[in-house]
Amino acid sequence: MRVLIVVAVVLCMLSYSCKKESAQSAPVPPIDTNIVDSTATDSTKLPGFTLEWSDEFDYTGLPDPSRWGYEVGYVRNNEAQHYVDGKLENSRVENGMLYITATLDSSRPEPITSASIITKGKKDFLYGRLEARIKMPKGKGTWPAFWTMGTNRDVVGWPACGEIDIMEWLGFEPQYVFGSLHKANEQNIDKPFIGPYFSPVDDLSDKFHVYALEWDSTSVSFYFDTVRYAHWTAQDMPASEWAQFTKPHYLLLNLALGGDSGGAIDSTRFPFTYTIDYVRYYRKEK
Numbered sequence: 016m017r018v019l020i021v022v023a024v025v026l027c028m029l030s031y032s033c034k035k036e037s038a039q040s041a042p043v044p045p046i047d048t049n050i051v052d053s054t055a056t057d058s059t060k061l062p063g064f065t066l067e068w069s070d071e072f073d074y075t076g077l078p079d080p081s082r083w084g085y086e087v088g089y090v091r092n093n094e095a096q097h098y099v100d101g102k103l104e105n106s107r108v109e110n111g112m113l114y115i116t117a118t119l120d121s122s123r124p125e126p127i128t129s130a131s132i133i134t135k136g137k138k139d140f141l142y143g144r145l146e147a148r149i150k151m152p153k154g155k156g157t158w159p160a161f162w163t164m165g166t167n168r169d170v171v172g173w174p175a176c177g178e179i180d181i182m183e184w185l186g187f188e189p190q191y192v193f194g195s196l197h198k199a200n201e202q203n204i205d206k207p208f209i210g211p212y213f214s215p216v217d218d219l220s221d222k223f224h225v226y227a228l229e230w231d232s233t234s235v236s237f238y239f240d241t242v243r244y245a246h247w248t249a250q251d252m253p254a255s256e257w258a259q260f261t262k263p264h265y266l267l268l269n270l271a272l273g274g275d276s277g278g279a280i281d282s283t284r285f286p287f288t289y290t291i292d293y294v295r296y297y298r299k300e301k
Contacts, residue, residue: 064144064297071293072113078106078132086131086269094158094274097125106130112290115270117157119285131269139166139263143299145181146227146238147268148292151220156280157186158271159289161226163264174206175199177259179235182226187278189218192226194237194245198256206256210237210245223292231299232261268294 059066070082085100096117099105105128107114117129134140140163147161160183165176178197185191194210216222227238237245249257270289273280 063300067296067298069295072108075109083132092274095272096127096129098131099128115289117270117272117287129270133267135265141263142231144229144297147294148223148225150223150290151184152287152289153220154281154284154287155187156272156277157287158277159184162267166263166265181228190214198259208247212239212244
């Protein structure tokens with residue numbers, strides 16, 4: 016369902032392809048180096064915003080069941096991992112961090128297992144700022160994401176529910192990060208906007224960085240630390256497509272492997288671990 020489609024200038028540098036439609040159809044947002052205050056890296060306070068919901072992962076065990084549920088199974092994109100529900104091997108909280116880990120055991124019916132935790136049915140989001148402080152897994156074949164889908168997905172399906180990829184990353188191109196919108200046109204075909212950002216960091220798995228979305232009734236902006244690298248407005252698309260981003264969404268954090276976009280998996284690097292320091296949702300102050 017969620018397939019990464021990279022704009023033509025990046026596609027010529029990357030070695031994967033996409034099944035949905037040609038990369039040339041994805042508009043290229045201008046690179047914007049506008050700097051914003053990101054004090055939330057060190058504090059829950061953020062000027063102009065009020066913290067409404069968060070998980071600071073200041074406990075031990077499985078992810079808090081009052082905040083998170085799970086996807087289970089082989090869910091999308093021909094990915095190699097089988098998502099499991101409530102196993103510490105694949106999703107655990109300790110030392111103030113959430114660790115989502117993909118493991119390999121050839122003796123299991125599903126050799127590769129991982130986790131995808133979601134707020135569906137527990138917390139919806141509409142407008143404001145969503146951010147997470149994240150350290151990527153190391154190794155080719157990894158495909159972690161921090162993203163949203165419309166809560167009406169079970170009724171209208173994908174892509175008509177709308178999807179916002181706050182962060183996607185591919186282990187075989189460790190300097191890139193992607194912020195994207197996936198939306199349905201009148202024929203219910205995905206018409207994506209993809210914002211690739213070539214970061215100044217050689218490998219985003221070396222340190223933590225803040226990935227954020229600022230979203231209101233007329234626009235969306237994507238941030239890497241304090242750099243806004245992609246921005247789209249309602250005027251950039253038909254009203255019927257923007258309408259998919261005027262309804263509540265739920266949040267997902269997952270670690271995928273391989274599949275349509277992740278590339279070949281370096282099996283010598285198991286286990287792969289995706290580390291999240293916190294997830295926060297801020298309501299913009301009026």
